[in-house]
Every structure is written in C-alpha cells, then in structure tokens.
Amino acid sequence: MVDVIIIGGGPAGLYSAFYCGLRGLSVQLIEGQHFLGGKLNVYKEKNVWDVGGLVGQPAKNIIDSLITQAETFEPEIILGKSVIDIKKEDDAFCVQTSDSDNYYSKAVIIGTGTGISIPTKLDSDYPVAYETTFIFYDMPDVALFRDKVVMVSGSNAKAIRWAENVSDVAKKVYFIYRKDLQKGSSIDLTSLATNDKVICIENKKITKFTSLDEESIHSVELTHLLDKTSEWLEVDTVLVSHGVKKNNPLIKETTEFDLEKKTYFKINNQGETSIEGIFAAGDAAFYDGKLRMIAESFHDAIKASNSVKKKIDPKATDRGKVSSHHEELKKRKAPIE
Incomplete structure (x- = not known):
C-alpha cells in the first residue's frame, strides 16, 4: 500500500x-x-x-x-x-x-x-494499426508530414490550425469540412483558401479507404453529404478533428x-x-x-x-x-x- x-x-x-x-x-x-x-x-x-x-x-x-x-x-x-x-x-x-x-x-x-x-472517430472501417501510422486524431510532430499529401477533416478551429501547420511542410493539403458546422472564423477559412498548398472541400465526409499493399493508405473516398456523389483522392495520411x-x-x-x-x-x-x-x-x-x-x-x-x-x-x-x-x-x- x-x-x-x-x-x-x-x-x-x-x-x-x-x-x-x-x-x-x-x-x-x-x-x-x-x-x-x-x-x-x-x-x-x-x-x-x-x-x-x-x-x-x-x-x-x-x-x-x-x-x-x-x-x-x-x-x-x-x-x-x-x-x-x-x-x-x-x-x-x-x-x-x-x-x-x-x-x-x-x-x-x-x-x-x-x-x-475520447476523440470522435471516423465511421469508416480501417485497420486499427492505421491509427499509429496513417490516421491521426491528435497532432503528432509536424515533421512527419513533410513532402506528403495530407487530408485534414474537421469543422472546428483546431482542424483549421492543423491544416495551416501541416501546410508548412506538406506537398499538398486537402481540408474537408461541413459548412453548416464550421466554427472557425471566416478569416481562418480565407487564410486556408488563399494558401497555395491547401484545397478546401466543403460538405463532404470520408467514407472509405483503399490500400495497394494492405499496409498503408493509397486513397480516400469522399461522399457528398447532400447528393451522395463520391470521389477518390490519393493521400498519404489523414488528420481527423471531429470533436471529443x-x-x-x-x-x-x-x-x-x-x-x-x-x-x-x-x-x-x-x-x-x-x-x-x-x-x-x-x-x-x-x-x-x-x-x-x-x-x-x-x-x-x-x-x-x-x-x-x-x-x-x-x-x-x-x-x-x-x-x-x-x-x-x-x-x-x-x-x-
């Protein structure tokens, strides 16, 4: 004792x-x-x-x-x-x-x-091991994203900040958010929209992942929240800020x-x-x-x-x-x- x-x-x-x-x-x-x-x-x-x-x-x-x-x-x-x-x-x-x-x-x-x-996780199915290598619910050392294609998903100020930080080292950043839930200021969004490395995509959510070697992410499926249309984007890693x-x-x-x-x-x-x-x-x-x-x-x-x-x-x-x-x-x- x-x-x-x-x-x-x-x-x-x-x-x-x-x-x-x-x-x-x-x-x-x-x-x-x-x-x-x-x-x-x-x-x-x-x-x-x-x-x-x-x-x-x-x-x-x-x-x-x-x-x-x-x-x-x-x-x-x-x-x-x-x-x-x-x-x-x-x-x-x-x-x-x-x-x-x-x-x-x-x-x-x-x-x-x-x-x-407890972070709110994606609805998508994926190997649990991805959470320590390719899918993050917390910001690791930003150097991990150097020269990579990164997807940031979230409709809050933290997600915006992550996208800005990652853009300093990444090759490209996709910022995925729901317009009706966006809680960052318009100045924050304007900053992202004018960043050459950041592509803002509204009203879509992550629904699937593909892997070529069953060990890493190759691409992400995005589905529109309203018309349910989908598209695939090739990415290296994903950051998720959907609240806790x-x-x-x-x-x-x-x-x-x-x-x-x-x-x-x-x-x-x-x-x-x-x-x-x-x-x-x-x-x-x-x-x-x-x-x-x-x-x-x-x-x-x-x-x-x-x-x-x-x-x-x-x-x-x-x-x-x-x-x-x-x-x-x-x-x-x-x-x-």
Missing part, C-alpha cells in the same frame, strides 16, 4: 506526484490514457502562456517538463487503466480500475480534469461526492472533497473563485499534497521544502538553480 494514489496524469496530477514525493510520500499515479499530459495533448503545437515564469512555448514542451519533474522522486506511473471506483476499506482506500485490478493507499488525489477526452467526448467513470448517478454541475468535485480550503481522505486538484476541483488555468492547477496540487501529508502525519510541517538545501533534491541533482 502506498501513501497516496493520484488519479490522472495531466498538469495537476503530474505536479501532485512531484510535490507528494517532495514531502516524502510514496506515490502511485494512474492514468486512463496510454500517455501523460492530459488535455495539453489536444493542442501540442499550440503555444501555452499561462504558466508563470515560462514564455509561450508549445504544449508538448510543457508536457515533457512536467513529466521530467514528476519523475524526480520515482513514483510508480501506471498508464492505460481507467479508475472506475474508490472504496473505503478500514483505514485504506481501494482504487478499482476497469480491468478489475485493485490498488491501495492511505489517501487519494483526483486530478482527472473533466474526464478522459468526455468520460469520467468516477462521476456516477449515485455518488457520495458533493459535485458542482455533476462534473466537478467540490473541495474545502484544504483541497479535500466531501469524502475524508480524498482530495482533488486542477480542473477536477471546484471552489468559489476557481479559475481553470494550468497555473492554478499547480496551486491546487500543492494544497492537496500538503493536506495529504498532514493527514498521514499530523506532526508534519504545513508545507514542503523546495530549495537548494533540500537533501533529496541535491541527491537527484535536480535543476533547481
């Missing part, structure tokens, strides 16, 4: 892992996705400005820094397991995952944000948690939820004056971590020691100066 289980590997969860380690607590971090960083992964290439002391930089850089920091005190990080329930058993908490595994701790910090973001669905298995119809808008966990000034020993931080938490910013997630994480330490060891100090004189940080040669 560990001192604390942190549910969620976004900014709040990752910083909680660091700060709990700083306070000498043993930590398990459980993340439902197969990667860390939370919703920062939704806009990896977008510059982030709301972290104090850091000039605007791509979200992927922030993710890398958060992970490196979180690993300072060697927490156990468990990926690809969705937490579905938390039960109190005597003086411990039993955290249950979707694969029927149980994990035990003295306290819990919920850092799930508003839940796992939120899923947080801890939010149930019958729950002991005091919730705000059936989405957020209400916490007191110690970061504790309505269930003693369970804390919340980041976008998962709610309190008067709450601002949903990355910077505030760090504040929530510190508060929750210090409260966990005090609950486990009432004689402990109110806060952790972060300085060049911290013996454990000195051992790990942390870049603190």
Whole structure:
C-alpha cells in the first residue's frame, strides 16, 4: 500500500506526484490514457502562456517538463487503466480500475480534469494499426508530414490550425469540412483558401479507404453529404478533428461526492472533497473563485499534497521544502538553480 494514489496524469496530477514525493510520500499515479499530459495533448503545437515564469512555448514542451519533474522522486506511473471506483476499506482506500485490478493507499488525489477526452472517430472501417501510422486524431510532430499529401477533416478551429501547420511542410493539403458546422472564423477559412498548398472541400465526409499493399493508405473516398456523389483522392495520411467526448467513470448517478454541475468535485480550503481522505486538484476541483488555468492547477496540487501529508502525519510541517538545501533534491541533482 502506498501513501497516496493520484488519479490522472495531466498538469495537476503530474505536479501532485512531484510535490507528494517532495514531502516524502510514496506515490502511485494512474492514468486512463496510454500517455501523460492530459488535455495539453489536444493542442501540442499550440503555444501555452499561462504558466508563470515560462514564455509561450508549445504544449508538448510543457508536457515533457512536467513529466521530467514528476519523475524526480520515482513514483510508480501506471498508464492505460481507467479508475472506475474508490472504496473505503478500514483505514485504506481501494482504487478499482476497469480491468478489475485493485490498488491501495492511505489517501487519494483526483486530478482527472473533466474526464478522459475520447476523440470522435471516423465511421469508416480501417485497420486499427492505421491509427499509429496513417490516421491521426491528435497532432503528432509536424515533421512527419513533410513532402506528403495530407487530408485534414474537421469543422472546428483546431482542424483549421492543423491544416495551416501541416501546410508548412506538406506537398499538398486537402481540408474537408461541413459548412453548416464550421466554427472557425471566416478569416481562418480565407487564410486556408488563399494558401497555395491547401484545397478546401466543403460538405463532404470520408467514407472509405483503399490500400495497394494492405499496409498503408493509397486513397480516400469522399461522399457528398447532400447528393451522395463520391470521389477518390490519393493521400498519404489523414488528420481527423471531429470533436471529443468526455468520460469520467468516477462521476456516477449515485455518488457520495458533493459535485458542482455533476462534473466537478467540490473541495474545502484544504483541497479535500466531501469524502475524508480524498482530495482533488486542477480542473477536477471546484471552489468559489476557481479559475481553470494550468497555473492554478499547480496551486491546487500543492494544497492537496500538503493536506495529504498532514493527514498521514499530523506532526508534519504545513508545507514542503523546495530549495537548494533540500537533501533529496541535491541527491537527484535536480535543476533547481
């Protein structure tokens, strides 16, 4: 049994892992996705400005820094397991995952944000392996698209941004969107329409794929939404931004948690939820004056971590020691100066 289980590997969860380690607590971090960083992964290439002391930089850089920091005190990080329930058993908490595994701790910090973001996928049938090689629901390193013919499908600002970014390196970009759902500004569309590398195609959707070698995409069938006519275009890879669905298995119809808008966990000034020993931080938490910013997630994480330490060891100090004189940080040669 560990001192604390942190549910969620976004900014709040990752910083909680660091700060709990700083306070000498043993930590398990459980993340439902197969990667860390939370919703920062939704806009990896977008510059982030709301972290104090850091000039605007791509979200992927922030993710890398958060992970490196979180690993300072060697927490156990468990990926690809969705937490579905938390039960109190005597003086411990039993955290249950979707694969029927149980994990035990003295306290819990919920850092799930508003839940796992599950991308809305294409209706078309295709090999699952394509999702790591030819069909992407998240923007990988833009260099992957260099000199390729890329199709971007989506009717939102993110899809427009992806098309613009990819056009910098791609041979050609097809931008597929539904005119009635288009949520980007007319300026955004004008920018794409005047880009020599981008061809905008409205009111069509992806319906089929063909492959010449059964290993890669050769062409995509587009079907008109109204007259159902179709055409085939040769492409190398496809980017899809059709929105996301939120899923947080801890939010149930019958729950002991005091919730705000059936989405957020209400916490007191110690970061504790309505269930003693369970804390919340980041976008998962709610309190008067709450601002949903990355910077505030760090504040929530510190508060929750210090409260966990005090609950486990009432004689402990109110806060952790972060300085060049911290013996454990000195051992790990942390870049603190």
